Amino acid sequence: MKYFFLSLIALAVMVVGVFGFRGDKFSQAPIQVFPDMDDQDKGKAQTANRFFADGLNSRKPVLGTVPRNAQAGVMPLEFGAGRSGYYFDGKLDGTFGNGLPKELEIKEESDMTGLLGRGEDMFNVNCAICHGKAGDGKGVVSAYFAQADPIIAVPSLHNFPQDKFPDGYIYEVISNGKGSMGAYKHNLPVRDRWAIVSYLRALQASAK
Ligand code: HEC
Numbered sequence: 001m002k003y004f005f006l007s008l009i010a011l012a013v014m015v016v017g018v019f020g021f022r023g024d025k026f027s028q029a030p031i032q033v034f035p036d037m038d039d040q041d042k043g044k045a046q047t048a049n050r051f052f053a054d055g056l057n058s059r060k061p062v063l064g065t066v067p068r069n070a071q072a073g074v075m076p077l078e079f080g081a082g083r084s085g086y087y088f089d090g091k092l093d094g095t096f097g098n099g100l101p102k103e104l105e106i107k108e109e110s111d112m113t114g115l116l117g118r119g120e121d122m123f124n125v126n127c128a129i130c131h132g133k134a135g136d137g138k139g140v141v142s143a144y145f146a147q148a149d150p151i152i153a154v155p156s157l158h159n160f161p162q163d164k165f166p167d168g169y170i171y172e173v174i175s176n177g178k179g180s181m182g183a184y185k186h187n188l189p190v191r192d193r194w195a196i197v198s199y200l201r202a203l204q205a206s207a208k
Pocket of ligand 1: 123126128130141145152153154155160173178179180182184196200
């Protein structure tokens, strides 16, 4: 028994001797029994890396990614920044126009079904959270909007008929936002915005 306690004390001294007390400061790298994600593998800028074919650690931006606040020219063409014409700004002869822009190349029925399908997907991803899947203004978030301020309630999109609110105007609202609704011109390519306009018209027709 005597030896047991003695060896226990000796062991404790050894453990403390090797690992030190908790919270002690070291000048050398600590012994890591469990690394606990203290270190991470990383490549530092301007150094070599054999993992990549070009041997460089510094990488170029991923193709197709867009810096925030990108100016025309940097922004990929499909987002239409700084361009004019009905397809890009919704305006015909200076006022918001109606109808599908020719750039969408809708020739056959299947083209239209494709556009509407895309519009449905993009509407459900980007708009339904506020305006509701049916466009009735009853999305999950709308209750909170109403709570915060009844005046900025999310509107039902069924109340925006084509004669008073032309397609080009809806396109403009999607692109640049309105009031407490944000702009989607950085998130949605021009074609997708038009697809949503078409889908919105279909929603309105089905609500009648
Ligand atoms: C964060 C919630 C939110 C999202 C997401 C949202 N909207 Fe809105 N939307 C609003 C609110 C709030 C208004 C009312 C703005 C106002 O009149 O001040 C509005 C207004 C509108 C209007 C009417 C504009 C007018 O003249 O009064 C249209 C059309 C519209 N949204 C379409 C869309 C479409 C299409 C999307 C998806 C790309 C979308 N919204 C996404 C909250 C949202």
